Amino acid sequence: MTTISILVSVAGILSVTAQAETPVERGHYLVEGVLTCGNCHSPRGPGGVIDSTKLYSGGPQTWDEPTFTVRGANITPDAASGIGKWSDDDIKKALSEGIRPSGGPLAPIMPYGFYKIFTTGDLEAIVAYLRSVPAVSNAVQPPIYKAALHVDTPPGADKPMTEADLRDPVRHGFYLVTVAHCMECHTPRVNDRLDFANLGKGGQTFRGPWGETMSRNITSHPEKGIGAWSDDDIKRAITQGIRKDGSHLKPPMGFAWYARMTDADLGDIVAYLRTVPARE
Ligand code: HEC
Ligand code: HEC
Known part of the structure; x- marks a missing residue:
């Protein structure tokens, strides 16, 4: 995919360059920006500041709703506590359908109802970027589902x-x-x-x-x-x-x-x- 990306230099001067963006670069731009994945999936220290050494290893808050009690999952490539063992298709299915490899549904706090619209290229870019972030070991409290979920x-x-x-x-x-x-x-x-x-x-x-x-x-x-x-x-x-x-x-x-x-x-x-x- 060839796109025009706008690079802002340290000096603040705008320069426009035409360059081929790799899937990891596109995924980085999306995940670290408009998608706000880290807002729900990263631990926070004092004052609510994101702990940059543990990005994506599990969210700070618990959502305790009538139909479920869940926390933002560890979505780093850690094999034991993250999604390191998931295939690319497993991750895509979780994102666009809210279904885990085990077949169970995810709580709709994870906004998968809004992710069915992803272009094939963007979905692949997100997966490529998630695979590139450092693995962080952090076991998050398992989800509890109390009633049927809707999205x-x-x-x-x-x-x-x-x-x-x-x-x-x-x-x-x-x-x-x-x-x-x-x-x-x-x-x-x-x-x-x-x-x-x-x-x-x-x-x-x-x-x-x-x-x-x-x-x-x-x-x-x-x-x-x-x-x-x-x-x-x-x-x-x-x-x-x-x-x-x-x-x-x-x-x-x-x-x-x-x-x-x-x-x-x-x-x-x-x-x-x-x-x-x-x-x-
Ligand atoms: C997680 C929930 C949440 C999401 C996601 C969210 N917003 Fe908001 N937004 C809020 C809340 C809550 C306020 C009001 C905060 C306050 O009053 O202090 C707000 C305020 C605003 C305002 C100010 C409006 C006014 O009259 O002051 C704008 C504009 C806005 N949002 C646009 C957006 C856009 C565009 C997006 C997506 C790119 C977005 N919001 C995503 C919760 C959200
Ligand atoms: C509004 C908060 C929120 C946002 C934004 C969000 N998630 Fe989630 N996500 C969650 C919660 C909460 C869970 C756990 C749901 C459950 O256990 O049923 C989850 C689960 C997941 C899972 C399943 C992992 C597992 O082990 O169960 C993946 C993969 C995932 N999110 C990736 C992402 C990506 C990538 C983004 C950005 C495109 C994102 N999420 C945006 C809240 C969010």
């Missing part, structure tokens, strides 16, 4: 996109917003199902060390949503957690990961968000 997939995201789809800026923006699982947090939940008729309307509550936050309306509504924000306002909120009025947003949105996206990718996200029907 929600946004309309239009139920099958892989093609490279050709991604050439259209709005389609590409939809792809990125889906795999970034933005709408998993920014769509209301009704009876524990995502209400996609109100896509982007916000209203879910998140509790954590930061206190309590509620996801906001990111539809194109001019007052209730972000319809009146400039492109730069929207990009700043996504990458720095700063609102149009200058106030700071709180977690759990993964601003630091999203900040690693290229400006072109952010631009396509904005282009797509502008098409999300206004809701209030």
Whole structure:
């Protein structure tokens, strides 16, 4: 796959180079950026700071829900406590279908409902990158499932996109917003199902060390949503957690990961968000 990548030099000078990106490089860009995998799969030290010596070896938090109690799994290549023994197909199946090699389903906190849309190339790139990260031994408490699990997939995201789809800026923006699982947090939940008729309307509550936050309306509504924000306002909120009025947003949105996206990718996200029907 040949792509144009924008390299920012240390001096901050923009240089544009055409180069062939390897699958590991593409996987690195996706996993360490828009996909925020590390946000759920890396241990944190004091103050919630990610422990960079143990990246991807298991998440800090336990999700204790009526239907399951799980923690972010160790997804490093460690054979005993990670996914070192899984085949490439095993990893792909876990990502896009939420099924483990043993056949059991994963709790939908792992956003696999949003990963069915991955292009074949991106899915392969993610696997290649996961295989390249250092193996870390860290046994994570095994999952407990208490009832049948269900998973929600946004309309239009139920099958892989093609490279050709991604050439259209709005389609590409939809792809990125889906795999970034933005709408998993920014769509209301009704009876524990995502209400996609109100896509982007916000209203879910998140509790954590930061206190309590509620996801906001990111539809194109001019007052209730972000319809009146400039492109730069929207990009700043996504990458720095700063609102149009200058106030700071709180977690759990993964601003630091999203900040690693290229400006072109952010631009396509904005282009797509502008098409999300206004809701209030
Ligand atoms: C919102 C949090 C979250 C995000 C984002 C997330 N995961 Fe997960 N993931 C989980 C949780 C929680 C589990 C364990 C689920 C269970 O045990 O049922 C899991 C399980 C997995 C598993 C199965 C491993 C095992 O041993 O069971 C793999 C592989 C995986 N995730 C890879 C990824 C990759 C790659 C990404 C980024 C593309 C990612 N995850 C993004 C929360 C997340
Ligand atoms: C894990 C949940 C989660 C994910 C994923 C997430 N967000 Fe958010 N987002 C939130 C929460 C919660 C807030 C409000 C935080 C606060 O008020 O302090 C927020 C705030 C925002 C805001 C500010 C809106 C306003 O009116 O202030 C924008 C814009 C936004 N998110 C866009 C996005 C986009 C685009 C993505 C995907 C690239 C995304 N979010 C992914 C939870 C999430």
